[in-house]
Amino acid sequence: MKRIKKTSAKLGNADKALIAAAVAAIKERYRDDWQEVGAALRTRGGTVYTGVNLDAYLGRMAVCAEAVALGRAVVDIGDAGIETIVAVRHPPPHEKDQEIKVVSPCGVCRELIFDYDRNARVIVPNGKMPTVVPIADLLPNKYNRGTER
Ligand SMILES: [Zn+2]
Numbered sequence: 001m002k003r004i005k006k007t008s009a010k011l012g013n014a015d016k017a018l019i020a021a022a023v024a025a026i027k028e029r030y031r032d033d034w035q036e037v038g039a040a041l042r043t044r045g046g047t048v049y050t051g052v053n054l055d056a057y058l059g060r061m062a063v064c065a066e067a068v069a070l071g072r073a074v075v076d077i078g079d080a081g082i083e084t085i086v087a088v089r090h091p092p093p094h095e096k097d098q099e100i101k102v103v104s105p106c107g108v109c110r111e112l113i114f115d116y117d118r119n120a121r122v123i124v125p126n127g128k129m130p131t132v133v134p135i136a137d138l139l140p141n142k143y144n145r146g147t148e149r
Pocket of ligand 1: 064065066105106107108109110
């Protein structure tokens with residue numbers, strides 16, 4: 001795996017707690033082929049929201065765990081920004097030797113996270129110990145319609 005150097009930082013205790021919240025969410029709701037990813041985000045006000053992915057028979061209807069966590073936050077308290085966000089993957093039963101691990105947000109989630117907080121911190125895998133990077137580092141040349149400056 002390519003290591004991230006740029007502006008990554010060591011995890012603080014709050015970051016570790018956020019990973020633990022995402023792990024707890026997917027441990028609680030794991031269902032093979034349906035719920036395999038957990039996410040947790042901390043708003044700018046310090047509230048933590050968790051989510052799990054919603055897989056679907058029609059794959060295009062699937063929703064990522066990060067989006068579910070963000071949706072819960074928006075419904076509950078409105079757009080309160082994303083101070084930090086993380087997703088973790090629960091291994092399927094045939095990967096018994098694997099652990100729940102931090103995973104990078106997919107491209108769509110990178111767009112979503114940036115849209116809701118362009119200064120969000122994202123916890124990503126980095127060898128043995130995850131690290132935290134600004135969302136902008138994960139999304140160079142972000143999509144725009146050409147009308148924004
Ligand atoms: Zn995603």
